[in-house]
Amino acid sequence: MSGWTGRFEAELVRLGVQPGRARQLTDETAQQAAECSAEPDHLFGPAHLYARHLLSELKTPSLPLEQTTGPVRLRLAGVGKRYRRRTVFDHVDLTVRSGEVAAIVGANGCGKSTLLRICAGLTRPSHGTVQRVRRVGFVPQDAGTAGWLTADEHFTLFGAAAGMAPRRARSTGEHLASRLAWRPGGEQLTQHLSGGTRQKLNLVLGELHSPDLLLLDEPYQGFDQGTYLDFWQQVRAWRDAGRAIVVVTHLLHDLQHVDQVFDLGARA
Template identity: 80%
Template sequence: MSWGARFEEELVRLGLQPSRARQLRAETDQQAGEHAAEPDRFFGPAHLYARHLVAELSAPTSAVPRYTSGPVMLRLSGVGKRYRRRTVFSGVDLTVRGGEVAAIVGANGCGKSTLLRICAGLARASSGTVHRTRRVGFVPQDGGTAGWLTAGEHFTLFGAAAGMVPRRARSTGTHLASRLAWKPRTEQLVQHLSGGTRQKLNLVLGELHGPDLLLLDEPYQGFDQGSYLDFWQQVRTWREAGRAVVVVTHLLHELDNVDHVLDLGAAGGER
């Protein structure tokens, strides 16, 4: 029996509906394929990962507080983006308050990353209005770092932009990295880091200045399973601290960890 079949069988045994189990199996197959890895090497034993995933899916309703009275950190009203004769999306409405997590989902090419850049003020909307809090952290899907610098030099550089003295920026960056099970090496250049570790650096840089709103574009690309789970634990920590988080994702089982889902494939509607 294949890893996927054992995984799906265990999910059903643990109480998931067969259709939900098949969906989760397809998502894990996709994630492993994107990393060119065999599922058993990427996720570990099928039955253990199934048990952990079921526990993760059930945790938010009992372990994660739902905030409803935090201040508005991001509000989109009728936002659209058009390139010449092509409309990417239109009529997007979304409100995210402190202590809430919103997910942006949709098929490839529907404009998820473009919308996130509009939220960050890095791209201009063709229509509608965007209101955001002043302190924003943006984590791109790739790029955002300089290969010829070390992680510590990134902490100093990004910290200086936020008015942090070098020592504080480096100590803060090192502390935030430890939450993602990463200890930056003093002399190692970023160009020698793995893709997953560069994404950890991007996450640290996005949080370095203590933003009230975090905008994350599939920030777990290249993560192994342990780092992936550390990331979602960090999301829960942010929301418990009253921060707002908007994350672009294509993995549907993550949606149990969020308060709002914005599906750009459904004419920009929120559900």
């Protein structure tokens, strides 16, 4: 363990974080720096200051009701998921309102993607209740597209499911793609697209029908830095338009873009 990460972990423990959780956060931080090809001190600054900043972000509570006047788009109460004898997570309470961005964070394997699928209605919880609006857009971490179809064919197919005429679905899809600096090729099959471009297609399909609630599972996989910034600019536009957004992320610096942080690792 390098000097910076050692000081970072030690500061987390000094601030009251359990040693196991401190090690998880340290590993995630080191992974993030490696993905950015940067030394932690250059990316995050002094270890002790970043430890305090991170804890303040993770402890950000849901906004009080008197400060959030938008309608509730998603509400989880006492939600848990169990597979046979293994409890994935338990006692999850989460409320996301119109005009809010919520981040779900936690160590690998704590059930972030499973929780998001429960939010979308694709996986049933073992117990608890889920209330959501009807118009939901779901963007998975991978899959979600058919390799033998073109982008325009995806727009037509997904648009039909939402009651959109083919021409409108295609023009809407092309317009949304342009916001991510992407112009879909007419006859290019999805299987021939790069991983980052397929993820752009997933994002467009999730937004195609103008949902009130967007559920995003690490949606920036394969993005270059410019597209990553375009993505968060689009998230801000969704929030300003009154949509509710829930995003699963392992990139800790993403937390500067959100209104509330839900640490699922603390409930796994």
